[in-house]
Amino acid sequence: MSAPLSARSAGRRFVGLTALRWLPVGIAAPITVLLASSRGLSPADIGLVLAVYSVVTLLLELPTGGLADAIGHRPVLVLSGLLAAASLLTMAVADSVPLFALAWGLQGASRALDSGPLEAWYVDTVHAADPDADPATGLSRAGAADGLGLALGAALGGALPLLAEGGGSAALVLPLLLAAALVVVSVVAVAVLVVPLPTAPTGGLRALATGVREVPVVVRDTVRLASRHRVLRRLLVISFLTGTALTTLEVLGPLWFADLGGGLDRGAAVYGVVMAVSFAAAGLGALLAPAARRLARGSVAWASLLTAVVCALAVVGVALAGHVAVAAVAFVVFYLANGAGWPLRQALMHEQVSAAQRSTTVSAKSVALMLGGGLGSLLLPRLADAAGLPAGFLAGAVAVLLIGVVSLGLRPAEAQGETARRIAAGASG
Numbered sequence: 001m002s003a004p005l006s007a008r009s010a011g012r013r014f015v016g017l018t019a020l021r022w023l024p025v026g027i028a029a030p031i032t033v034l035l036a037s038s039r040g041l042s043p044a045d046i047g048l049v050l051a052v053y054s055v056v057t058l059l060l061e062l063p064t065g066g067l068a069d070a071i072g073h074r075p076v077l078v079l080s081g082l083l084a085a086a087s088l089l090t091m092a093v094a095d096s097v098p099l100f101a102l103a104w105g106l107q108g109a110s111r112a113l114d115s116g117p118l119e120a121w122y123v124d125t126v127h128a129a130d131p132d133a134d135p136a137t138g139l140s141r142a143g144a145a146d147g148l149g150l151a152l153g154a155a156l157g158g159a160l161p162l163l164a165e166g167g168g169s170a171a172l173v174l175p176l177l178l179a180a181a182l183v184v185v186s187v188v189a190v191a192v193l194v195v196p197l198p199t200a201p202t203g204g205l206r207a208l209a210t211g212v213r214e215v216p217v218v219v220r221d222t223v224r225l226a227s228r229h230r231v232l233r234r235l236l237v238i239s240f241l242t243g244t245a246l247t248t249l250e251v252l253g254p255l256w257f258a259d260l261g262g263g264l265d266r267g268a269a270v271y272g273v274v275m276a277v278s279f280a281a282a283g284l285g286a287l288l289a290p291a292a293r294r295l296a297r298g299s300v301a302w303a304s305l306l307t308a309v310v311c312a313l314a315v316v317g318v319a320l321a322g323h324v325a326v327a328a329v330a331f332v333v334f335y336l337a338n339g340a341g342w343p344l345r346q347a348l349m350h351e352q353v354s355a356a357q358r359s360t361t362v363s364a365k366s367v368a369l370m371l372g373g374g375l376g377s378l379l380l381p382r383l384a385d386a387a388g389l390p391a392g393f394l395a396g397a398v399a400v401l402l403i404g405v406v407s408l409g410l411r412p413a414e415a416q417g418e419t420a421r422r423i424a425a426g427a428s429g
Contacts, residue, residue: 005195007129011138013193014122019145020186021114024179026153026279028088030272031161033254035172039095049100054374056108061115061367073117074194080113081187088180092173116362119346121194124355128197136347140289143343147283147335151276153179158272226364234409235349236368238304241403242338243372248315248380248396249334256389260324274328278335285339292340300344301410307341308404312397319393348410372399 317330384392
C-alpha cells in the first residue's frame, strides 16, 4: 500500500487533476452546438438532446454520489472519464438526433459520477493527514485551476477549426478528438494519483455489489441530514439559484452577443473569446475568495452576500449593454465574483457533514444546481421570446439577488457541526 499523502501533496494532486478534468470540457464547449447545427439539427432538436443530458444527470447524481462513498473515489472517477471519452467520440460521428442524444446521455452519466468524488477524496485525505488542516486553500486553488483549464480549453477549441482546411463539420470535429485524447490522459492520471485512504472501501465485484446496496442508505441519511440542517438547506437553495443564473448567461448570452455583434458568425466568435476570458476570471475569483472573506470580517454569509450583489449588478449590466465591449466586461465581472463566492460556500458545506456522507452531499448540491439550470432553461428563453433578451437577463439578475438574501442565513452556530454529527449518527444507527 502507498504511503499516506501529506495535506500539501494531496492539494497539489487535487489542483492538477481538477485542471486536467476541465481542460477537455473547455475545448469542446465552443463547438458542440455548432457541430449539431452543421449536421442538420434545429435549435429545437439541440434543446432536446441537451434535455437528455439534464435528465440523465439528475437521475444519476445522488445514487452515484452514494456509490463513491460506498466503493471508493478512484473507481468512480475512472468510470466517469471513460464515459466522457465515449461521449466525445460519439458526438464526433453523430449525424442524427438519437446519436446526439446518446452522446449527451453519456456525458450526463459522466457528469453525475464526477460531481463529488475528487473533491471528497481531497478533503478526506487532508483531514486524515492533519485533522486541524483547513481544506479551503486547496478548494480555492482548485477553483482557479477549474476556471483556467476551461479558459485554455475554450481558446484551443475555438482556434482549432480555424486551422483546419475546408472548414465545415469536419473542422469542428478536431476539438472533440483532442478533448477525447485529453480525457484518456486524465483517466490515467486519476488511476495513478488518487491514492485511496487506508479506511477507504476496496474494489472488486463483491465491493461493487455492496456499494450498490448501500447507495439508498447513504442517500437517505444525507437527505435526512440536509432536511434537519438549516445551513445545508440554504446552501442547496443557493445552488438552485446559481443554476438559474448560469443558465441565463449560457443560453441567452450567445444570442445577445450575436445581436450586439451584428450577426451569428461574428457574435459566435466574440462569445468564444468572452467564454475564455470569463473562465479565467472565474479562476482568478476563486483565488480572491480568502480576500473576500477578510473583507467581510471572516463571515461567509456577508462575503456570499457581497459577491451576489456584484453578480446581480453584472447581469443587469449585460441586459442594459448597448455595445459588445460593455456586455463582455459585465460577463467577466459576473464570473469573477461568482468564482470568489463558490469556494467559501463549499468549505462551509464540508464543515457541516461527516466524511461518510461527503460525496453524496456534494452531489446533492450539484442536483440543486442542475434543477435550477433546468428550470431556467425552460422559463427564461420563453420570457426572452415574449419580452426581449434584456428581460430574460433581468429575471436572471433577480435570481442572483435572491442568492444574497438566502446567504444571510449562512451563519452556523459553533455547536452546529456537532449537531450535524449527532444527526448523522442517529441516521445511521
